[in-house]
Amino acid sequence: MSEREALNYLSSAVLLVDEDGIVRFANMQSRDLFVCEAHPGVALSTLLQTRVVSGMIDLAGPKGTGCDTSLRFTDGRSVWAAARPVPSGGWSIVFQDVRMALAQAETxxxxxxxxxxxxxxxxxxxxxxxxxxxxxxxxxxxxxxxxxxxxxxxxxxxxxxxxxxxxxxxxxxxxxxxxxxxxxxxxxxxxxxxxxxxxxxxxxxxxxxxxxxxxxxxxxxxxxxxxxxxxxxxxxxxxxxxxxxxxxxxxxxxxxxxxxxxEPVLAERMEVRRRLELDLRRALALKQFELAYQPQIHLESGTIAGFEALLRWRQADGSFVSPADFIPIAEETGLILPIGEWVLRSACQAAAHWSHPAVVAVNLSPVQFRNRGLTQNVVAALAHAGLPPERLELEITEGALLEDTEAVIATLKSLRSLGVKVSMDDFGTGYSSLSYLRKFPFDKIKIDQSFVRELEHDAEARAIVRTIAALGSSLGIKITAEGVETQGQLEEVRSHGCDYVQGYLTGRPMDDAAARASLARIEDRVHGT
The missing domain is CATH 3.30.70.270 (Reverse transcriptase/Diguanylate cyclase domain)
Structure with a gap:
């Protein structure tokens, strides 16, 4: 098919005119527009005089600029004409019925x-x-x-x-x-x-x-x-x-x-999700969220090194909604941004009043991590609480690190420049862990609890934990084993060289008052009281 033949398949009328203003080609739509008057050899001016009652196409203007104009046809139609120079010489003129264009735009x-x-x-x-x-x-x-x-x-x-x-x-x-x-x-x-x-x-x-x-x-x-x-x-x-x-x-x-x-069950699930989203928005307005703090234990000294702040949603009837149910909805709807800011401010405020300078760790959602205002939010939270930046640790999962590497590294460096600690959470569950360790010096790696859970029964899990601990040691990165629930698991992570542990065995999540009391006991031992 030649290029000129292809023009017959366009929805617009098209004329090709030479430098003398003579029509050299007219597609089928142009013949409909001009009622069969458009044919090779006819002058453009003659063609327009037969069908156009107002408006003109000026091809005598500055060479190479083209011409756009509105024409009124004898049948009352408004037609937009766009003339453009052709590299080989002459002009192409496209005619578009305004009414048809508007109708097409609507669909x-x-x-x-x-x-x-x-x-x-x-x-x-x-x-x-x-x-x-x-x-x-x-x-x-x-x-x-x-x-x-x-x-x-x-x-x-x-x-x-x-x-x-x-x-x-x-x-x-x-x-x-x-x-x-x-x-x-x-x-x-x-x-x-x-x-x-x-x-x-x-x-x-x-x-x-x-x-x-x-x-x-x-x-x-x-x-x-x-x-x-x-x-x-x-x-x-x-x-x-x-x-x-x-x-x-x-x-x-x-x-x-x-x-x-x-399948019908999808509609039922969507209705449950819709109600949960409404409840979530209401919870944010009514301040139904609270924080629990789970201790992180330094294995060598056996003392509390810090706490991880865990988000809890207590409903009006006193029951709790599982984070596994509401966090995904918060991320999808963007509600995780105001919720995450509240968690950050509240955790910093609580830590600022602890008697012992323990670190507070706060999880960042991938949605928060992509938010350009993240660094400013961290600065504001630290300033408002009066908390030294070295006492804040931000935990980032691999889900926040998978896209746009340059922007990810820039954000990590921006956070590090504040003086806060940055740790990689759930290490080993994704495919990009090692590549990010090479690109950014994390302060801490948290071994995912799925590996810790199998330590006593699975040689592969033991090998993975041992390898991660050795990797951390060689890179100067501290290692936390999370999800430790048995004495056997504790002895395993200790023997493999982990620095910290976190789990139900060493401390269940507690409210701020209990966290303060735990730290106060450390202070009492330090001062011999």
Missing amino acids: TDPVTLLANRACLSSTLTAAIGAACDPVLFAVGLDRFRHVKDALGHEIGDALLRRVAERLTSLADSCDLAARVGDGEFLLLKARAMDAGETTALADRIVDLLSRTYAVEGQMLNVVAHVGVAMACREIATPEDYIKRADLALAQARSDGVGVRFY
């Missing part, structure tokens, strides 16, 4: 030129009415927001266009692909599909969209997840379809898998 995503949510909803309504038993695939891209934040909106938009191209390559002529959010798409199959065919297509979407993209010289990776909603009697509206596909997508992301089909 088209401007970035990818896919359908938008309104267009898909309308098409889905028709498919439901025709009893076509359509299947809806909701597609979500993990890591897309990181790409856009790190490399800018232009790269992000270019990536979205590449994703759209791949998605539409999997669609038939009667299907409809739509972009409905930042890194979120819908694919509508307007016909019945069996479970096997549906699963196969969903797997293909995940595989194709998760492959590496080459965009503007950058090699980019995203991870695709798919939620599937199939036809059933309970679905009466497009919103029902979309909601079910979205619920399945959310479950796929939560489970860390590629594909999930909608």
